[in-house]
Amino acid sequence: MITVLIPTALRSFTERQGAVQLEAGTVGQAVAALAENYPDLKQHLYDDQGQLRSFVNLFVGGRNVKTLEGLATPLAEGETLTLVPAIAGGRDA
Amino acid sequence: MSRIAESLIPEARLTDLNREEMSRYSRHLLLPEVGLEGQKRLKASRVLIVGTGGLGAPLALYLAAAGVGVIGLADFDTVEVSNLQRQIIHSQRDVDRPKVASAQDRLKSLNPQLKVVTYNLRLTSDNALSILKEYDVVADGTDNFPTRYLLNDACVFLGRPLVYGSIYQFEGQASVFQAGRGPCYRCLFPTPPSPGLSPSCGEAGVMGVLPGIIGCIQAAETIKLILGGAETLAGRLLLFDAWLMKFTELSIERDPACPVCGEQPTITELIDYEHFCGLNREETGPPVESLTALELKARLDRGDQLQIIDIREPHERAVFKFPGGRAMPFGQIIRRKEEFDPSVDAVFICKVGQRSLFAIRSLREAGYQGRLFNLKDGLNSWARDVDPSLPQY
Numbered sequence: 001m002i003t004v005l006i007p008t009a010l011r012s013f014t015e016r017q018g019a020v021q022l023e024a025g026t027v028g029q030a031v032a033a034l035a036e037n038y039p040d041l042k043q044h045l046y047d048d049q050g051q052l053r054s055f056v057n058l059f060v061g062g063r064n065v066k067t068l069e070g071l072a073t074p075l076a077e078g079e080t081l082t083l084v085p086a087i088a089g090g091r092d093a
Numbered sequence: 094m095s096r097i098a099e100s101l102i103p104e105a106r107l108t109d110l111n112r113e114e115m116s117r118y119s120r121h122l123l124l125p126e127v128g129l130e131g132q133k134r135l136k137a138s139r140v141l142i143v144g145t146g147g148l149g150a151p152l153a154l155y156l157a158a159a160g161v162g163v164i165g166l167a168d169f170d171t172v173e174v175s176n177l178q179r180q181i182i183h184s185q186r187d188v189d190r191p192k193v194a195s196a197q198d199r200l201k202s203l204n205p206q207l208k209v210v211t212y213n214l215r216l217t218s219d220n221a222l223s224i225l226k227e228y229d230v231v232a233d234g235t236d237n238f239p240t241r242y243l244l245n246d247a248c249v250f251l252g253r254p255l256v257y258g259s260i261y262q263f264e265g266q267a268s269v270f271q272a273g274r275g276p277c278y279r280c281l282f283p284t285p286p287s288p289g290l291s292p293s294c295g296e297a298g299v300m301g302v303l304p305g306i307i308g309c310i311q312a313a314e315t316i317k318l319i320l321g322g323a324e325t326l327a328g329r330l331l332l333f334d335a336w337l338m339k340f341t342e343l344s345i346e347r348d349p350a351c352p353v354c355g356e357q358p359t360i361t362e363l364i365d366y367e368h369f370c371g372l373n374r375e376e377t378g379p380p381v382e383s384l385t386a387l388e389l390k391a392r393l394d395r396g397d398q399l400q401i402i403d404i405r406e407p408h409e410r411a412v413f414k415f416p417g418g419r420a421m422p423f424g425q426i427i428r429r430k431e432e433f434d435p436s437v438d439a440v441f442i443c444k445v446g447q448r449s450l451f452a453i454r455s456l457r458e459a460g461y462q463g464r465l466f467n468l469k470d471g472l473n474s475w476a477r478d479v480d481p482s483l484p485q486y
Contacts (some may be wrong), residue, residue, distance in 0.1 A: 008262045012406065012424035040427045042456060044286070055286040059343050067346055084343065085334065086282040087261040088238050
């Protein structure tokens, strides 16, 4: 099992869960499993072409997976994948 | 690459401190890392703060107190009563005043030696470069993606460090984007989220002290850039969760393929940031039928059969329930789409009519065939035009 940390901005799509446990061997498998489990989240993680959207960064062990092996980055048993989205808050739109 | 930055302020600009300043800044002069020279650098420095809201309030107050020479304040907004829960630079008596005027008064009363320059305007691609170039460092206290990308690109073009802060509900982010010392904002986030995913504080809410904490981190980073010799957040992204009271530090790197600060930049001048962030999609995207509050009232009075779907979160419905509304939070629409009856008109309602618009678009994309209406301007318009006994929260 690995743990995916869900930022507040995406928690309305994960039944308010801040941490989700999954079976996954790579970052790509973990994100796919997350989208599978939460269909309302899927459209926000993947674009129409099935590519991962670029406003969410994925970090493993404090490093951005872009600088590791991307979606092929392996996840060891018990490891944590952190989703970091672009956020903007302040006053009313 | 050394993580220790040199001061942004050249020796040639330093001037002496007078006796009054020596007393005022005594606790800085006692710190060897600041001392007389550091305080002179602060006095000579010019900082632009963009946004005088939740982040800009503590930023401006601490920079004014610290002895920064010139503070520029850019904001086009006026003070609203709902701002006072977190924007501590403004007071009850400032409601309806321009934020920059209110903030200027407060800063001048805190430190009369400070020079404040106000820009009561929205930063745009036309005016940003000429304003930003007057400052040594820019602090990002904005609340929206178009201005954030505008600031990032302008700072890269001008070679100015950008002290970044951002907040959402209980979570904050902070970093320093400085050419040569790490990535820019676009390296991290090449494109913004779709507008449906970035509700403002006006829709999503925010814990009042959160921007206070993140704004103070930005103030510390700004002061360190001016002093030099400190390890800043360049190359690091700091995450803060106020609910768990937890800080997380992530390593972030420059992207050689970045369109702005990369090896072969493709964006070399400021662009149309509203368009870039998809904010004009309402006009260009598939049209959505809407009803005004008065039109919805008329249909209900006529006894029309309608499915009224209240997509607000449970805690929002607790503020007031919409009579006859069926609760289905925004984040569950797709999963529960079989619960709708395509033969009956459905009206989607939320607080300001924005999430409901995206809910309708998502449902269409998921293949729903029935007729869908958006309550224009949301329940706030219902409270304004139909039932003034309801609160506009």
